[in-house]
Amino acid sequence: MIEELIGIVPVFATYYLVALGHGFFEKSGVLNLAIDGLFVLGATIAFALAAYTLNPWIGVIGSSIVCSLFGVFIAYVATKLPVSHGALGLSLMFLGYGLSLVVGIPVSNYVYAKALNPSTYTVPATDTVLVVLLASSILIGVVLHYVLDRTKLGAMIKASGEDPHVAEALGVDVVRTRVIAGVIGYALIGLGSAYFTLVWRSGWDPKIYLLGHGWIAFAISLAAGRQPILTMLTASLFAGLVRHQYVVQVALGLSTEIAKMLPFIVALASMTLFYVTPFKRKMASPKSLGKPYYREERTV
Amino acid sequence: MVYLVVLRRTKPLPYASILVPVISILLGVLLSSIILYLLASIPPLALFNLIVRSFTSPTVLKDTLILTLIGLSLVIAFKASIWNIGAEGQFHMGMLVATWIALFTPIASIPVLAKITCILAGAVAGALWAILAGVLRAYVGLDEVPVTLMLNYVAYYVLDVLVYGPWRGRFTYGYIRTDEIPENLWLTLIPGTTAHVEVLATVLIVGLAIWFMFKYTIVGLRLRILGSNPEFLRASGVNVKHMVVLALGLSGAIAGMVGALYLLGDTHRVSYPVEAQTAGYGYLGILVAWLSMLDVRGLPLAAYVVSSLRVTGITMQIAGLGGTAIVFLFMGSVLLTYTVAKVFSEYTIVIRR
Numbered sequence: 001m002i003e004e005l006i007g008i009v010p011v012f013a014t015y016y017l018v019a020l021g022h023g024f025f026e027k028s029g030v031l032n033l034a035i036d037g038l039f040v041l042g043a044t045i046a047f048a049l050a051a052y053t054l055n056p057w058i059g060v061i062g063s064s065i066v067c068s069l070f071g072v073f074i075a076y077v078a079t080k081l082p083v084s085h086g087a088l089g090l091s092l093m094f095l096g097y098g099l100s101l102v103v104g105i106p107v108s109n110y111v112y113a114k115a116l117n118p119s120t121y122t123v124p125a126t127d128t129v130l131v132v133l134l135a136s137s138i139l140i141g142v143v144l145h146y147v148l149d150r151t152k153l154g155a156m157i158k159a160s161g162e163d164p165h166v167a168e169a170l171g172v173d174v175v176r177t178r179v180i181a182g183v184i185g186y187a188l189i190g191l192g193s194a195y196f197t198l199v200w201r202s203g204w205d206p207k208i209y210l211l212g213h214g215w216i217a218f219a220i221s222l223a224a225g226r227q228p229i230l231t232m233l234t235a236s237l238f239a240g241l242v243r244h245q246y247v248v249q250v251a252l253g254l255s256t257e258i259a260k261m262l263p264f265i266v267a268l269a270s271m272t273l274f275y276v277t278p279f280k281r282k283m284a285s286p287k288s289l290g291k292p293y294y295r296e297e298r299t300v
Numbered sequence: 301m302v303y304l305v306v307l308r309r310t311k312p313l314p315y316a317s318i319l320v321p322v323i324s325i326l327l328g329v330l331l332s333s334i335i336l337y338l339l340a341s342i343p344p345l346a347l348f349n350l351i352v353r354s355f356t357s358p359t360v361l362k363d364t365l366i367l368t369l370i371g372l373s374l375v376i377a378f379k380a381s382i383w384n385i386g387a388e389g390q391f392h393m394g395m396l397v398a399t400w401i402a403l404f405t406p407i408a409s410i411p412v413l414a415k416i417t418c419i420l421a422g423a424v425a426g427a428l429w430a431i432l433a434g435v436l437r438a439y440v441g442l443d444e445v446p447v448t449l450m451l452n453y454v455a456y457y458v459l460d461v462l463v464y465g466p467w468r469g470r471f472t473y474g475y476i477r478t479d480e481i482p483e484n485l486w487l488t489l490i491p492g493t494t495a496h497v498e499v500l501a502t503v504l505i506v507g508l509a510i511w512f513m514f515k516y517t518i519v520g521l522r523l524r525i526l527g528s529n530p531e532f533l534r535a536s537g538v539n540v541k542h543m544v545v546l547a548l549g550l551s552g553a554i555a556g557m558v559g560a561l562y563l564l565g566d567t568h569r570v571s572y573p574v575e576a577q578t579a580g581y582g583y584l585g586i587l588v589a590w591l592s593m594l595d596v597r598g599l600p601l602a603a604y605v606v607s608s609l610r611v612t613g614i615t616m617q618i619a620g621l622g623g624t625a626i627v628f629l630f631m632g633s634v635l636l637t638y639t640v641a642k643v644f645s646e647y648t649i650v651i652r653r
Contacts, residue, residue, distance in 0.1 A: 033445060037632075077640070081306065082647060086383055086445060087639040090586065095632025098332075101625030102339050209628075210575050212453050218446055255465060261457035264450045268436075271447075275440045294306075 004244070009130040010200035012239035013137045014192045018217035019235055020141055021188030023226030025071065027148065028181035029161035030078045031290030033089025034070065035189065036214030037096025042067045042193030044100035047204040048107040050121040056198045059121075064190035070096075071186025075178040079164075082294040097209040104204055111204075122202040123195075133199065138232065140188065145228040157181050161286030164293045174293065192217070212264070216242070219267030223274045225283025234270065241266060303652045316645035317593045324641040325591065325605060328634030335629060347612075354611040355604075362495040362566075363607035364600065366558060368503050370585030371592060371599040372510055373554035379514070379594050380547040381527035386433060386448025387555040388582025389455035392574060393429040394422030394556025395563045396459050399570050402481035402563070403467065414485055415498065419560045426556015427549045429455065434548030438541035444548070452582070456575040463572045477571035487565035496565040503600075506554060511596045523547055555582065580627065584610060587631050590638055609634075 018039060025032050042063040050059030070092065078085050111121075123129055148154035156177045159167035164174045196213065197204050220238050224230035241248065242263050249259035274280060313319065329351065333344040354360060370387055377384035398418040402408050407417050433451055437444040469479030487496035514520035525533045526543045534540050558581065563570070571577050588606050592598035609630045617623025 081640065081643050083639050083643055087590070087635065087642075090385065090445075091632050091635030091639055093632070094583070094628050095636060098625050098628030098630075098632050099335065099339070101628065102336065105625065106340070207576060209624075212450070215446060215450055215453070219450070222446070255461055257457045257460040257464060261454050261461075264453045264457075268447060268450055268454075271442055272436060272440055275442055280441075294308075 006127065006130050008236070008239045008243045009134045010125065010195060011243045012236055013133045014195045014200050014213070015217050015220055015239050015242075016137050016141065016232060016235035017188045017192030017195070018214065019192075019221040019224075019231050020144055020228055021185040021190075021192065022217060023185075023221040023224075023228070023231060024144055024148070024157075024188070025075075025181050025185030026221070026289060027161050027226055027286055028075070028157045028178045029164060029286050029288045029291070029293070030075055030178055030182065031085035031089060032074070032185075032218075033086055034074060034092035034096065035089075035218050036212060037093030037100075037209075038067055038070050038186070039096075039189060039193045039196070039214035039217065040209050040211075041070075041096040041100045041103075042190040043197040043208060044104040044107075044204060046190075046194030047121075047197040048103055050198055051107050051111050051116060054121050056121060056123045059198055060191060060194040063194040064187045067190030067193070068183045068187040071182030071184075071189075072179050073182075074186075075182030076175065079175045079178050079293055082292040084292065085290040100209065101206065104208070105206060108204055108206065118202045122198045125199060125202075129199075133195070141228045141232055148228065153177075153180065158286070161288060163288055165295070168295070216263050216267055219271050223267075223270040225274065225279060226285075227283060230283075238263060238266070304649050305652045307648050307650055309646055309648050313645045313648075317595060317598070320641050320645050321591045321593060321598075321602065321638070324638035325634055327637040327641070329609070329630065331633040331637060332626070332629045335633070336626070342616075350615055351608065351612045354608040354615065357608070357611050357615075358492070359494050360604070360607050360611050361490070361493045362499075363610055364604045365495050365499045365503050366562065366581055367584055367588045367603035367607055368600050369499070369506060369554060369558045369561075370581050371588035371603055372503075372506055372596065373551045373558070374585050374589035375592065375594050375596060375599065376510060376523065376554070377547050377551035378589050379527050380523040380543065381530075382434075382437070382544060382547045382551070383445050384430065384433075384448055384548060384551045385445050385586065386430060386451050386582070387551070387585050388578065388580070389448070389452035390426035390429045390552040390555035391559035391562070391582045392452075392455040392459050392578075394426040394559030395570065396455075396462065396559075397425035397556075398422045398560035398563045399467070399478060399481070402485050403478060408482050408485060411484055414482075415487075415564060418485065418564060419498075419502070419557055422560025423553040423557040426559060427553035429556070430548040430552020431545055434545035437548070438544040453575075456573075456578075459570060459574045460572055463570050463574065467570070468572075469569070475571065478569045480568045481563065485564050486568060487561070496561075499561050499565060502557065502561065506557075507596060507599070514596065519546070555585075580624075584627075584631065587635055590635065 022032055022035050045066050046059035046063035049062040050056045077083060078088055156172045159172050160174045160177045168174050216238055220234045221231055224234040245259045333347050336342040337344055373387055374384060401418050401421055408414050433444050433447045436442045436447050463478055464476060467478045469477060471479055487498045490497055522533060522538055522543055530540055584606055588602045591602035610627055613623040613627035616626050
């Protein structure tokens with residue numbers, strides 16, 4: 001029983017951190033459709049750096065840095081220019097898939113040629129590591145909750161998400177706020193995606209762009225109304241589901257493909273449930289989420 | 301201090317519908333070539349050479365026709381500001397139903413009627429799959445982008461379940477795939493190319509019908525207003541929810557039709573796992589629709605350019621450089637430059653002191 005629970009930790013940490021970062025960024029009013037592509041890119045960069053340096057932590061840090069650079073880019077362009085957030089996000093999603101294949105395939109060949117054992121470049125899944133992983137993820141969630149609820153930065157982020165025009169009139173620098181939200185949000189997405197290749201899967205697979213874990217994290221965040229503490233609940237639910245796909249599959253007598261389909265169906269169902277219940281009103285999306293922000297005349 | 305100021309243009313940029321796509325394709329290809337040079341040391345000149353040669357490749361016509369159709373599907377939705385990212389799933393649902401009819405029903409042996417049934421059934425299946433997302437968007441209020449996207453994964457796995465299990469063929473030499481569909485269902489090749497007569501006919505019929513719909517019918521007008529001013533539509537007594545479902549239904553119908561056509565013309569069978577075999581037309585269509593500036597008349601040209609980029613990717617795959625990677629890079633870069641370039645058709649940047 002304990003073993004099974006511990007096995008969930010890498011999956012939980014990946015989903016929770018990615019969903020947290022995504023929700024935090026979207027609170028500032030930027031629609032984040034780049035999530036799956038940049039999740040794949042982060043996971044690939046973590047794998048590449050870890051395999052070349054044989055130090056998983058360099059991979060983790062590198063992935064966070066690269067992803068947060070993308071966060072800055074998205075926040076800056078989406079706020080400074082009157083662009084479609086959706087198109088911007090989707091373009092970066094495809095760019096993320098492309099970049100991760102261009103980066104990942106040579107590294108994968110290198111790992112194969114050198115006959116590197118995954119244990120030399122991934123994080124060993126010992127009990128201590130997993131406990132630290134779990135505790136640190138929960139701590140990050142609590143800190144984010146505190147930042148959003150109790151600090152000036154949190155108020156500024158929420159104001160930029162609700163109505164950037166009003167926020168600006170009240171003296172909030174919307175661009176700066178969103179860039180900060182982008183850096184923090186995407187650093188967490190980078191962190192979570194690094195755990196995907198270095199702890200959860202212990203390796204990289206060229207079909208990584210087909211898995212759609214970024215979209216599952218998207219649904220995890222949405223079904224919890226982007227609240228860091230509630231996200232813990234939805235993330236554990238999906239982590240359990242994905243981790244024990246096999247158990248679920250056998251218990252219900254399903255085939256492998258139906259089990260693979262299950263997280264997506266549950267994701268769609270949970271988003272629908274969230275929207276038809278009173279939760280939607282209590283934890284509505286930021287009012288200006290995804291709306292281009294244009295002041296009549298402005299400097300670049 | 302010198303400032304750069306974003307200003308709304310009083311008049312739209314002249315020739316924007318030509319300038320924006322051309323500039324974004326050129327800059328997007330440049331961006332990809334820089335990325336490929338830096339990360340994979342592929343010399344840009346060799347890449348440009350390949351791209352230019354792809355424009356006259358004999359296989360480019362097939363992709364152009366298919367992508368024009370997917371582009372038509374997406375233009376319907378995009379004009380109504382319904383961001384259908386699920387053409388990939390609708391395509392596979394169309395393929396699924398066409399496979400079922402071709403392999404397991406007596407209709408398959410009737411000449412002509414069999415083909416038409418497959419294509420129309422594909423359209424119905426694609427429409428229903430899209431309407432699922434349409435209902436969630438219209439009546440629940442869920443954003444259609446994540447919904448249509450996640451339904452793509454579900455569609456892949458539904459087809460996988462069938463191909464792996466009940467539909468696995470008897471004559472497959474150990475591969476996990478269905479049997480070939482009967483030969484009387486195969487489409488007719490246009491001589492000298494890899495494209496098919498029936499696909500060309502579908503492009504012409506569907507293309508004209510949609511152009512006519514947007515230009516002369518009330519439904520077309522309402523769809524366009526749904527995209528620009530849904531409040532006005534509501535105020536004038538139109539049921540906006542029905543229009544949302546209709547936009548997705550029509551869009552999905554064409555995507556599903558393409559799935560059926562692709563089965564009858566190209567693959568003749570479905571192989572497991574489908575998500576790894578897909579040509580990605582559903583996603584490439586997004587690029588085609590945007591590059592056409594949502595103008596039906598611009599679609600074939602946009603599809604031609606995107607097909608050439610896809611052929612370039614495939615040629616490089618044969619050379620061992622990973623075709624999927626390059627197609628994704630082109631797509632991402634061109635979409636990115638397009639998104640930014642499009643701003644300048646309505647806004648301008650001036651220098652102020």
